[in-house]
Amino acid sequence: MSRRFFALAVSVTFAFLALASCASGDAKETSEPLPIVSGGATEYVIVRNDLYPSSNPAVRAAVYLKHAVNAVTGAEINVKTDWDGKEDNTARKEILVGSTNRQESIDAIQQLADGHFIIKVCGDGTKIVIAGKSEHGTEAALQYFCENYLGYRSKTDFTAKDELTLSLGMEIVRSYMGGSAIPAGSSEEAALIWQDAGTVEDGKRKLARTDVLIYKLTGDKGGAYRLELDIEGQYLVTVSTDTETYYRLFAFTDSGYGTPRGKYSADLTEYFAESDTVYIRISDYRPLDENSPIIYSVNLTEGDGSGQSE
The missing domain is CATH 2.60.120.260 (Galactose-binding domain-like)
Known part of the structure; x- marks a missing residue:
């Protein structure tokens, strides 16, 4: 059966993925809120794979998220690579985009079937995973997250607010294949x-x-x-x-x-x-x-x- 393959590019090339029609998959969360941005400020950083070039879809996705968060909330959120040397990053609040060397990313991606992505708040919320089975799946995950949780659809289509809140235990798995043109x-x-x-x-x-x-x-x-x-x-x-x-x-x-x-x-x-x-x-x-x-x-x-x- 023929299925739609979504692909999104970040800011200038966020290639191909229309996620409003995604309907398949599982969603879990609790009612306990997890502030990501509060009062236009955040303690989180965005982490992407150190080995990927800037042209990689997952890297573009990380940059897209940075711009989206800033546009909506005014918060400055940094993008860094997953290479920390011997530094302990356990307590650092991180949004892990795509495949990284963090165990949370590895475990989340391993559970995915082909053509799926995951958005997961891990444990106490210190680590948040936004990733796809493939790099293009990561693009799809970022667009879904930005549209459905941040309220950001494009540079000219978003609603400004000074906070972003998720829920502890949140875990969303979606297919990015299928849907309308x-x-x-x-x-x-x-x-x-x-x-x-x-x-x-x-x-x-x-x-x-x-x-x-x-x-x-x-x-x-x-x-x-x-x-x-x-x-x-x-x-x-x-x-x-x-x-x-x-x-x-x-x-x-x-x-x-x-x-x-x-x-x-x-x-x-x-x-x-x-x-x-x-x-x-x-x-x-x-x-x-x-x-x-x-x-x-x-x-x-x-x-x-x-x-x-x-």
Whole structure:
């Protein structure tokens, strides 16, 4: 069965993951509150893996959390690596993002199935784990946490408050696969956009004659995926793994496609065979005509099932 693979990028690239539709998984917590930010200040630090480069999705997720906390609460929260040498970090209040050398991270991730993430307040609340089975799962976990607990959806879509409180014993496990397509104009779509273009109105993204829209989609290298676009007009869709060389994926003139609105899809498996990231470029096939592309939603599904339109 084809399933949606969510991927989010932090601040500028928080690639691909729409988590409002996540419904599967377990949730546990007690009624005892655990203040994370109080009065616009916090004792916690964000910890990420020391071995990961700055381009790693989990590192981007940690930075995204820092900016989100500051935007909502005004609190300055530092990001540090998990390398402490011989220093005892046992009593330090830490939010552990992704895979770290802390035992709390190791234990939490070990219990996850593929395609799942966890948000867990450990013990007395000194350590909080936000992590996925994969690095992209960690991105998904961070977006879920920011939207549902911090109230942060994007740089321009959040509600300011000077506190953030969780609960002792809180443990949430969610699948980040499944759900509906990402609608045009949503914060989830904004997280996918590598190069912005067009105008958005009433859930539609309209491209002008010379507009070029590029989505950045991430998955597992070697995985099987399909792109699904709810689109109409005289569109040309190309694909790249390096943002430099683009290959034709499909156009409205191809067999099985057309100008009427429909959910048109194409197999991306061969491109994910060599990379964990692909770039989808959408432009007007015939700029001199009047029928420029209109995009309603985008979706990346796991599997290489066939079928063009509905």
